[in-house]
Amino acid sequence: MTLFTILLQSDTALKAAADVTAAPVEKISLFHLLTEGGAIMIPLLFCSLLLVYVFVERFLAIRKASQGDPQFMTRIREQVTSGNLQAAKALCKSTDNPIARVVDKGISRIGKPIDHIEKSMESTGKLEVYQMEKNLSILSTLAGIAPMFGFLGTIAGMIILFFNVQHQGFSLDAIAGGIYTKMVTSAVGLIIGLLAYVAHSYLNAQINKNVNRIEAASVEFLDILQEPTR
Numbered sequence: 001m002t003l004f005t006i007l008l009q010s011d012t013a014l015k016a017a018a019d020v021t022a023a024p025v026e027k028i029s030l031f032h033l034l035t036e037g038g039a040i041m042i043p044l045l046f047c048s049l050l051l052v053y054v055f056v057e058r059f060l061a062i063r064k065a066s067q068g069d070p071q072f073m074t075r076i077r078e079q080v081t082s083g084n085l086q087a088a089k090a091l092c093k094s095t096d097n098p099i100a101r102v103v104d105k106g107i108s109r110i111g112k113p114i115d116h117i118e119k120s121m122e123s124t125g126k127l128e129v130y131q132m133e134k135n136l137s138i139l140s141t142l143a144g145i146a147p148m149f150g151f152l153g154t155i156a157g158m159i160i161l162f163f164n165v166q167h168q169g170f171s172l173d174a175i176a177g178g179i180y181t182k183m184v185t186s187a188v189g190l191i192i193g194l195l196a197y198v199a200h201s202y203l204n205a206q207i208n209k210n211v212n213r214i215e216a217a218s219v220e221f222l223d224i225l226q227e228p229t230r
Contacts, residue, residue: 106221110225133207
């Protein structure tokens with residue numbers, strides 16, 4: 001083998017290595033990956049949009065319910081103990097939160113037996129909690145059905161996989177479509193279900209904090225009624 005032949009072979013090998021190195025690495029985008037999930041991605045998209053809407057709407061409503069004047073009960077005490085019930089009711093009307101509405105119900109029942117006042121305030125408190133929990137069950141439903149949609153996509157992916165293998169033979173291209181559908185829908189369904197579960201738990205925790213504040217205010221108001229007027 002001549003020196004020229006050796007140099008020619010070396011040059012050819014270097015060019016081949018350079019071509020391999022310079023070959024662009026194919027990257028997959030998130031959008032392309034999601035479209036590979038097939039028709040099952042449509043209900044999963046709807047679930048994700050519903051999840052965002054319900055969470056934001058309930059979060060804002062619950063945060064609004066938790067806002068209020070920290071000196072509210074102190075001012076109520078001053079008005080009730082001085083016998084100025086009209087001023088106390090006006091204060092409740094001007095304060096837009098569950099505690100004010102529960103206390104307002106108690107003030108409107110002053111003069112009746114204490115157990116009657118307590119039950120009236122308790123009923124109003126339950127209605128306020130119901131308003132905070134409204135639509136919250138949608139999140140728990142999404143936490144259950146989103147993974148089920150993902151599982152349905154897994155079944156659809158397996159059907160596509162075996163159909164391709166039967167008609168196109170056993171090759172990587174034949175089974176890729178089914179595997180895409182199977183894995184993408186399963187992953188998306190589980191992610192949506194997990195986010196819905198976390199959102200539901202977080203909002204429930206915030207509601208429980210408000211419930212504790214309402215109960216504390218109710219107990220304090222009943223204690224105020226036991227105090228002698230000035």
